[in-house]
Amino acid sequence: MMIKVIILGGGNVAMHLAHVFIKAHEIKLVQVFNRTLTSIENLKEHTAITDNLKKIKKADIYIISVSDSAIKLVASKLKINNALVVHTSGSSSIAVLKDHKRSGVFYPLQTFSKNRKIxxxxxxxxxxxTHSKDLLLLQQLAMKISKTYYHIDSEQRKKLHTAAVFVNNFVNHLYYLGGEICTKYNIESDILRPLIKETADKALDISPLDAQTGPARRGDTITFKKHLTNLTPDQQEIYKLLSHSISKTYGKKL
Amino acid sequence: MMIKVIILGGGNVAMHLAHVFIKAHEIKLVQVFNRTLTSIENLKEHTAITDNLKKIKKADIYIISVSDSAIKLVASKLKINNALVVHTSGSSSIAVLKDHKRSGVFYPLQTFSKNRKIxxxxxxxxxxxTHSKDLLLLQQLAMKISKTYYHIDSEQRKKLHTAAVFVNNFVNHLYYLGGEICTKYNIESDILRPLIKETADKALDISPLDAQTGPARRGDTITFKKHLTNLTPDQQEIYKLLSHSISKTYGKKL
Incomplete structure (x- = not known):
């Protein structure tokens, strides 16, 4: 069954979705809307583009993929006849689309960057x-582009988005801080690369709970205190808090 | 040139080194010592094993791979004639081996677990x-088992070990915390796996500084505050501290 889709938005998620829809079988990307045409211009040879919400065409699913604060506004200006309207946000409730009879969410749990293929x-x-029939329709759309989908309600999705901040935003920042420590002492930060890779591989393989090593897990107060002397006050705060969180998890004391 | 090596210790690093030395060309693992034979017994068919420091054989390099607090003791009991003695610790100085004329460090920067092949x-x-000739010898040993070695002095190594705690121990703990949030709200924690993988791949590809995304980087106070309401007090502390560290890095305010 061919599903007709229109995307509203020109950010990273919108652009990644547009490209995967264009390539997918049984999905027809009918149109892409954005306030400014420049960021969606390179889609012109594959689909219709517009910067005018009054010229929106017909489709089965309208996907609003804009910043959280703009979803409501775009949804209110979208005049369509009883089609399904969804957003792609991790932290917005389905309720922001309540002006539309048929609403939903289509949230890809991943980090997207402009020039990075995924x-x-x-x-x-x-x-x-909101309607079980539409859940089925979104399921069909999902299965055309991915191997996995999950039924996640708005309350769960909020929590999930927070969990994603831990394993993505915060993890990436720790990579940065580790690299900063190296650079400061004239050590090439590249030296950390195999450790970064193995840390992810190991956690995926044997679970983070079992993969944990290090002074905090061992309750090794001597190394803990030694390490603190190597750090700036800001880094010390992070070192202390995360070490205590680890030692608490494993019933140790530092 | 064949290098004769003896390992003292039976922990994860010692065992991984033993196995890679056994397989390597131009390295002869002459003997492995450990206080108790049980943990090194499976090496018996490949090399001599002993639990008696008085029965240590001759070799070019003696590698002490025991817990930090035990290095000095093992080194003091090791009676050898002018051979090179090294330890494998990230946080111990080369100075703990000062009773030996020729001392060094051979520190593999990686996380090791018992049943995980690397x-x-x-x-x-x-x-x-301590001597440049010995640095050359360690370089030769390193090149027989790995593609990369770095000259890292004791001061640098201490800092490097701290950096490793950030990108390994702390990162792994954030994976754990993310999974805990999911489990608490009946979301399969497996859902985070592709994000964990892509976060590592992306940082290795485009650098953590450029790879950073999320509310703290954007200075998105609304999402920041929303997320806090989803967390336990302990998780909130971590969320706040890491978010502020990120926003500070990018000159934003939360």
Whole structure:
């Protein structure tokens, strides 16, 4: 079954979705809307583009993929006849679309950057809909571009988005801080690369709970105190808090 | 040139080194010592094993791979004729081996677990020696088992070990915390796997500084405050501290 889709938005998620829809079988990307045409111009040879919400065409699903604060506004200006309207936000409730009879969420749990290609087939798609028929429709859309989808309601999705901040935003920042320590002492930060890779591989392989090592897990107060002397006050705060969180998890004391 | 090596210790690093030395060309693992034979018994068919420090054989390099607090004791009991003695610790100075004329460090920067195979050729070996000739010898040993080695002195190694705690111990703990949030709200924690993988891949590809995304980087106070309401008090502390560290890095305010 061919599903007709229109995307509203020109950010990273919108652009990644547009490209994967264009390539997918049985999905027809009918149109892409954005306030400014420049960021969606390179889609022109594959689909219709517009910067005018009054010229929106017909489709089965309208995907609003804009910043959280703009979803409501775009939704209110979108005049369509009884089609399904969804957003792609991790932290917005389905309720922001309540002006539309048929609403839903199509949230790809991944970090997107402009110039980075991503294999969409591995991305978990979190779907939600006010009507069970629409949940089925989103499920069909999901299965055309990915191997995994999950039914996640708005309350769960908020929590999930927070969990994603821990394993993505915060993890990435720790990579940065580790690299900063190296650079400060004239050590090439590249030296950390194999450790970064193995840390992820190991946690995926044997679970983070079992993969944990280090002074905090051992309750090794001597190394803990030694390490603190190597750090700036800001880094010390992070070192202390995360070490205590680890030692608490394993019933140790530092 | 064949290098004769003896390992003293039976922990994870000692065992991984033993296995890679056994397989390596031009390295002869002459003997492995450990206080108790049980943990090194499976090496018996490949090399001599002993639990008696008085029965240590002759070799070019003696590698002490025991817990930090035990290095000095093992070194003091090791009676050898003018051979090179090294330890494998990230946080101990070369000075703990000062009773030996020729001392050094051979520190593999990686996380090791008992039942997990690791491709040693990708592990950066951090080497240091009191004499430049011995640094050359350690360099030769390193090149027989890995593609990369670095000259890292004791001061640098201490800092490097701290950096490793950030990108390994702390990162792994954030994986754990993210999974805990999911489990608490009946979301399969497996849903985070592709994000964990892509976060590592992206940082290795485009640098953590450029890879950073999320509310703290954007200075998105609304999402920041929303997220806090989803967390336990302990998680809130971590969320706040890391978010502020990120926003500070990018000159934003939360």
């Amino acid at each position: 294999d969409f087939s591995n991305i978990p798609l979190c779907i939600e809909a | 491709d040693f050729s990708n592990i950066p070996l951090c080497i240091e020696a």
